[in-house]
Amino acid sequence: MTQRLTSFKMPPGQPEKKTILILVALTAVLLTILLVLFYIVPYYGFSRIHAGLPIVMGVLVAAVGGFVVLSLVLLMVVFIVGHDVPFSKKLRSIAVKGLLPTLTVVGKLIGLRKEEVQHAFVAVNNELVMAQCRNGHPPRNVLLLMPHCLQNADCPVKITYRVENCKRCGKCRIKDLLDLSEKYGVSLAVATGGTIARRIVIEKRPDLIIAVACERDLTSGIQDTTPLPVYGIFNQRPFGPCLNTQVAMDQVESILKEVMEINREKS
Numbered sequence: 001m002t003q004r005l006t007s008f009k010m011p012p013g014q015p016e017k018k019t020i021l022i023l024v025a026l027t028a029v030l031l032t033i034l035l036v037l038f039y040i041v042p043y044y045g046f047s048r049i050h051a052g053l054p055i056v057m058g059v060l061v062a063a064v065g066g067f068v069v070l071s072l073v074l075l076m077v078v079f080i081v082g083h084d085v086p087f088s089k090k091l092r093s094i095a096v097k098g099l100l101p102t103l104t105v106v107g108k109l110i111g112l113r114k115e116e117v118q119h120a121f122v123a124v125n126n127e128l129v130m131a132q133c134r135n136g137h138p139p140r141n142v143l144l145l146m147p148h149c150l151q152n153a154d155c156p157v158k159i160t161y162r163v164e165n166c167k168r169c170g171k172c173r174i175k176d177l178l179d180l181s182e183k184y185g186v187s188l189a190v191a192t193g194g195t196i197a198r199r200i201v202i203e204k205r206p207d208l209i210i211a212v213a214c215e216r217d218l219t220s221g222i223q224d225t226t227p228l229p230v231y232g233i234f235n236q237r238p239f240g241p242c243l244n245t246q247v248a249m250d251q252v253e254s255i256l257k258e259v260m261e262i263n264r265e266k267s
């Protein structure tokens, strides 16, 4: 099998930004309508139970609605300006756990593919992670977590438990990733699945994970690992799923550079 190791680049522009803004605005509108209906429909029932109940329920519904809309607005502020906001750590946890399922449903309503929603979700997550790094605790201990499918399928070397076993022949990106990990002084690990990835994370106890994976694994990994910050980068699959996959090295290096810069500024 001949594998062309061309340098893969991100597509120009940021379509995720437009997608997420549309999705979040629509989610805010739909949730507001749902909350209003939740209040109006049983309104007369409330007054029959107790004269003061409609007011109590009105206050409750307004509080929940206000909290949801404020969270969505804060999320968008971080996403657009890339700056941290109060409670951003909590906000990221809520967003990571609750946003993807909600956005997937809303995305379906407007005919978006699941992958488009997943890309938008990871874009928001990445902005929140970087905002947190810039304005919070600097990430000293960084882990590059790679999927096993990046390794050349014909390579006989076992790298999952010890990536340093790689002979650096250059037939796959593992060599370049090892070079990067040494250049920037960060850990590199390769996982064959979620269980091993979790074990690596427990062992290494990183402050920040830069993870490469497909849409499904990356979104579930980000959700599983929260509140630990995971910066996600999608792999590329020129030979189909799980075979000799690729990663945009310039994207990995640019995040590493940014993280090192943050660490320098904060030291």
Ligand code: SF4
Pocket (backbone or CB within 6 Å): 151, 152, 155, 156, 157, 159, 166, 167, 168, 169, 170, 171, 172, 173, 174, 175
């Ligand atoms: S770079 Fe390392 S992992 Fe990749 S094919 Fe060569 S020896 Fe195997």
